[in-house]
Structures are given as C-alpha cells and as structure tokens.
Amino acid sequence: MVKAKSEWIDISLPIYEGMVGGPNDPRVTVRLVRDPAKGDAVTMSQLTMISHTGTHIDAPRHFFVDGTTIDALPLETFIGPARVIEIKDTDSIKPAELEPYNIRAGERILFKTKNSSHVYDSDKFTTPYVYISNEAAQLLVDKKVQLVGIDYITVGGYATREDNRLVHKLFLNGGVSILEEVNLKGVKPGNYELLAVPLRFHKLDAAPCRAIIRPI
C-alpha cells in the first residue's frame, strides 16, 4: 500500500525524566516497574509529573478555587482551525504588533516567538523569554479568541509573579484557554488545523496534551 506522507506537525515537547519545568516545580521522573532485563515479561514504566508537564492546557481551576477543571472544558476548544502568528518583538507580545493581524472572535492563536529558536535546547528554565504583556492579553480577551498558545512554559512574564498571574487570570476569567510549552521551531506562520485535547484528569487544574497541527 502506498502511504502518503503525513502532514501533521508535532508541536508537543517530548516528555522525559528531567525535562524542562518551572523553576520551583518538581521535574518529571520515570520509574521502570516491569523490566525484561530483570526477568519481567514486559516493559512497563510509571510517570510522575506535575499537571503542567510539557505541552499542556491550563484550566481556570489553576488560578480560581471554584474555576472550571480541565476535564470540564469543552472538547471543541482544542480541535479546529488555528493561526500561527510570528512575533518579531524580542521582549514581549504587545498590542501594536498584533493590530495588523485582524484577530477575530473564536480564533485559536499560537504565538511563535524567538523562544522557539532556543529555549528547548536546554532542560534548564531559561530567562529572559518572550511573553504576553498584560495589554496584549487584555486585547486578546476583548477580541474573544478561544485559545492562546505560546512557545514556553508560561504565557506571562518573569519580572514579577504578579504580572505573570495577571495574564493568566485575564485569559482564564475571559474564557480563553491557555496552551503552554508548544514548540514552533521550523513552523511557518499561517493557517492550520489544531489538535490538542488534554488528558482527562479528573477535577485537576491542568493536563498535558499531544498538540499537533497541519496546514489548511
């Protein structure tokens, strides 16, 4: 059978022991619970990871004690058209740079920043990184986008924890889903179909997902 080459592009990070994580968060560990080298019939591993490991979706519960949990978010948020926008600003995403893009209600926007070119080369948490400014977050909420994705661990800045939290809260309170830690290295700006449905973690604050896109 002739097999067509896949058009899907994997924008997820590989998950492995010691992979990059937030500066105060425990890293992923992997334990082999069945090992053929020790006489077991199969290989079986066990993962210990935070709910924000690798490419993942933040639920409102992460910031709001009564907020919606990851398993209660609508599935279609994570399936459908998405736009990759390349950000030239090397500091942060600001409203001025977004203006020409004519962002519309219901869009899923993935920001390809300078981060994608280097941040994932190391397992160390890297600063500075390009983030979404408070003003740009407010603009995206006002535009009523459906989902915002970024190519590092957090959508918000690193200078103060308050600003970082504010950006998350603006999105989550504004009904905008947050996709963090996508890798857009080598991805051309433009229109894609996105698949990034998170694991069904019961009543948790976030969950990892396999995020893939293909051109449309």
Add this chain to the structure above:
Amino acid sequence: MAKSNWIDISLPIYAGMIGGPKDPRVEFKLLRDPAKGDPVTMSQVTMSCHSGTHIDAPLHFFPGSAGVDELPLDTFIGPAQVIEIKDPDAVKSAELKDYDIRPGDRLLFKTKNSSWVFDGEFFPTPYISITIEAAQFLVGKKIKMVGIDYITVGGSESREANMTVHKIFLDAGIAIMEEVNLKGVKPGRYELNAVPLRFRKGDAAPCRALIRPV
C-alpha cells in the same frame, strides 16, 4: 456555539482509578493549595503509562523496538468503525467475517465489557477480549489499529494468549488502544482522535480518545 458532536470514550483519570490487579494505582498529590496560602492550585500525578485509555507501543513487548513517541501520528487520527460484539466470551473471527473490514481500518470493539467493567476498582475476570485466531484474521485484513473496552486486548483463552495477541498485533504494525469506554456508543462509522502523549521511548502512553459520527 454549536453543540459538540464529539463523544469522549476516554476514562477519567483519578487517584485509585481502576487498573490491573498487579499494577501501581494512579496517585494525585496537591503540590500547591490555595487553602494553605498558595496563589495557585497545582497537582502532581503518578501513573503507569498504561493507566486509563492508552496506546501500547511495540516496546511494551519487544525490547529495543519502537517507543510510543515513534509511532506515526496518522495511525491515531481518521476513520474508525465501532463493531458491537454479541459473543459473550470473546471476539472471534466467525463474528467478524460478517463485517466489511478494509485495509487501514481502525476498529473499536464494543463488547459486553463496556456495560459493566469500568465500575469497579480492579479489572474483573472473566472479560471479553480478542482470541489468537481473531487477531490473526485482523492481521490478514491489514487493519491499522484495534481498540477494546478492557485493560488488555487478549487473554480469553489463557494468560499466555494475552501475550501472544499483543505480539501478533504489534509485530504486524497494528496499534493497540486499550481501556476505551464504549457504553452508550452506537455501532457504525466514526472519526477517531486518539493521539498518545509524546512520552519519549515510552512502552505506552495515555491518550484522550474521542470519536464523532461521520
């Protein structure tokens, strides 16, 4: 917004959820807790990579073979057929012969398991799974993927048969999806989305499995 027509056939993942009798259970730990003064809620999850709805990679049975992160993405996205199995004991080729099974098909077997097995603490026996001869029949049909509503695809005849059935599928390049819940799902043609987590060199990985009618 239009009502979603996606059907979630994944199991919810939670501490102490159903698993194999000898496998470690899923554990949740609250790492950051607003009730204790933390600004956010953050959890840590410990789980076997075969916890909940998941994909088995060849590495699960064949040391040195492909990990779950090396499987082609297209395997897990596209047309699928839900086949309702009437046989109360096993999935046998005699029952499958009546169906139009095509090369490249993704087959999800809805057995009597779906009506009851997910309610307990451990996966019960007896259960319905695919016999060795049915697995060989499906290899002959050149299907792309097989899914079942139990923690394992095989073992109806014996414990050894369970190993054999896995090896028959994985050796033939047929992906295995286990622990889908097809309760309430009508037999027929669907679109499937069930791409596993990108667990590097993993012998398996959990996935969020969704279907919608086509």
